[in-house]
Amino acid sequence: MPKNALLKIDDKEIACPVMTGSEGEKAIDARNLRKDSGYIFYDQGYGNTGSCESAITYLDGDNGILRHRGYPIEQLAARSEFVETAYLVIYGELPTKTQRKKFGDLLRQNAHIEPQMQRLFEGYPKDTPPMAMLASLVASLAGYYPDLATNNFEHDLKQFDLSAAMAISKIRTLGAMIYRHTRGLPFMHPKDLPFCDNFLHLMFSEPYHDYAVIPEVTQALNLILLMHADHEQNCSSATVRMVGSSGANLFTSLAAGIGALSGPLHGGANMAVMQMLQSIHDEHDDGSRFIAAAKGGSKSNRLMGFGHAVYRNFDPRAKVIGEACGLVLKKLGKSDPLLDIAHHLEQAALKDDYFISRKLYPNVDFYSGIIFRALGIPTNLFTVMFAIGRAPGWIANWREVASNPKGRIYRPRQIYTGPVKRDYVPMDQRG
Numbered sequence: 346m347p348k349n350a351l352l353k354i355d356d357k358e359i360a361c362p363v364m365t366g367s368e369g370e371k372a373i374d375a376r377n378l379r380k381d382s383g384y385i386f387y388d389q390g391y392g393n394t395g396s397c398e399s400a401i402t403y404l405d406g407d408n409g410i411l412r413h414r415g416y417p418i419e420q421l422a423a424r425s426e427f428v429e430t431a432y433l434v435i436y437g438e439l440p441t442k443t444q445r446k447k448f449g450d451l452l453r454q455n456a457h458i459e460p461q462m463q464r465l466f467e468g469y470p471k472d473t474p475p476m477a478m479l480a481s482l483v484a485s486l487a488g489y490y491p492d493l494a495t496n497n498f499e500h501d502l503k504q505f506d507l508s509a510a511m512a513i514s515k516i517r518t519l520g521a522m523i524y525r526h527t528r529g530l531p532f533m534h535p536k537d538l539p540f541c542d543n544f545l546h547l548m549f550s551e552p553y554h555d556y557a558v559i560p561e562v563t564q565a566l567n568l569i570l571l572m573h574a575d576h577e578q579n580c581s582s583a584t585v586r587m588v589g590s591s592g593a594n595l596f597t598s599l600a601a602g603i604g605a606l607s608g609p610l611h612g613g614a615n616m617a618v619m620q621m622l623q624s625i626h627d628e629h630d631d632g633s634r635f636i637a638a639a640k641g642g643s644k645s646n647r648l649m650g651f652g653h654a655v656y657r658n659f660d661p662r663a664k665v666i667g668e669a670c671g672l673v674l675k676k677l678g679k680s681d682p683l684l685d686i687a688h689h690l691e692q693a694a695l696k697d698d699y700f701i702s703r704k705l706y707p708n709v710d711f712y713s714g715i716i717f718r719a720l721g722i723p724t725n726l727f728t729v730m731f732a733i734g735r736a737p738g739w740i741a742n743w744r745e746v747a748s749n750p751k752g753r754i755y756r757p758r759q760i761y762t763g764p765v766k767r768d769y770v771p772m773d774q775r776g
């Protein structure tokens with residue numbers, strides 16, 4: 346392995362150190378390139394650029410590998426649960442029994458939303474997009490817990506265990522409150538219940554009739570949230586790091602991540618997949634119309650739930666969730682015609698050279714909506730569910746930024762393509 350990559354620019358030879366990750370990934374360290382050569386690299390969308398060193402999640406897009414702190418996602422899906430995986434993603438190790446209990450207790454103790462903060466809902470029209478509500482509500486946590494959000498890393502990190510548990514627990518509670526608000530239902534108070542059971546209680550209980558816990562539902566919710574826990578430097582996690590790198594507190598950085606996740610090319614895809622499958626069902630179509638439109642190349646007609654910025658193979662999460670769909674529906678004694686349509690669409694696309702040649706496979710969003718729907722969660726709340734699941738990954742990324750003594754504010758460069766220097770023209774002399 347060479348120690349340096351040599352760049353020959355004009356008549357100069359620039360040596361850039363080579364970096365190697367713990368799984369053997371290689372990078373050219375370009376941190377001195379501009380100083381040494383006056384050049385920058387141009388990489389629109391950063392698809393070939395590493396913004397950080399991180400120890401949280403490893404992705405191998407060519408081989409469909411996803412590991413959190415070294416543990417394969419398939420093993421976590423089969424043997425772990427959301428809160429345990431959240432602890433692993435944030436703290437780097439699977440929790441001992443004592444650590445798991447302490448973390449769970451912190452989550453229960455911080456499940457409520459202050460009565461004064463609940464009044465913020467009065468300002469949202471009932472048809473406000475759920476992710477817009479969630480982003481602003483999470484940002485406002487900094488106002489209700491100012492001591493946890495001082496924008497001073499040294500101080501905020503001393504409170505990290507509390508602010509992390511608070512963020513995970515309250516994003517879950519806010520998600521349920523958003524559901525209730527959009528339906529004009531009274532808010533429920535959190536109970537002394539495990540994380541997922543409390544979510545289902547907050548969502549579906551009635552004032553005088555508590556939601557009856559169904560183990561299969563709790564198990565399915567644990568699985569689907571766990572599958573969303575983290576995913577390397579995706580658009581929303583990179584956004585959390587970007588905002589955190591300015592010294593911004595955890596809640597403010599998470600609110601920015603929620604904004605990034607809301608886009609249809611990212612977390613909004615799970616809603617778009619269900620809308621696509623429902624259209625196919627309602628039109629008694631076989632999906633060929635969507636596949637034909639998707640091959641047109643327009644970003645607005647893409648086959649939602651297909652393709653990925655990193656995976657050039659199956660998204661391992663899609664495999665696990667796809668297999669779980671049938672099991673969850675069977676355990677709940679339900680069926681969903683959209684699942685059959687999804688399977689048919691997947692098979693048709695995977696035989697089509699357009700998708701094969703571009704290595705486009707189902708991603709995490711392709712099947713997740715089927716499970717959310719089986720759990721009684723409405724489509725317009727699917728991306729909020731993604732945010733509840735992704736909170737641990739965002740928090741872990743913010744902590745890496747805040748804890749890095751050599752960290753710098755993220756400040757990408759650009760190639761300027763605007764007008765060259767010109768002089769001011771007084772109004773009366775303009776065309």
Ligand code: SDX
Pocket residue numbers: 575576578579580609610611612614639640642643646647648649650651652653654655703705708709710
């Ligand atoms: C998530 O980063 C993460 O890790 C994200 C995520 C996470 O856990 O955080 O995994 C979650 O966001 C999953 C992705 C959800 N989005 C969708 O399902 C929306 C549909 N997918 C696409 O929009 C697209 O695949 C992206 C946005 C996911 C990736 O886009 P890229 O990397 O910019 O891909 P690209 O535009 O370079 O595509 C290469 C080619 C293009 O065709 P050509 O120009 O070569 O002719 O593939 C085509 C694209 O037009 N293409 C698709 C397609 N995805 C890419 N064509 C049809 N349907 C699609 N879905």
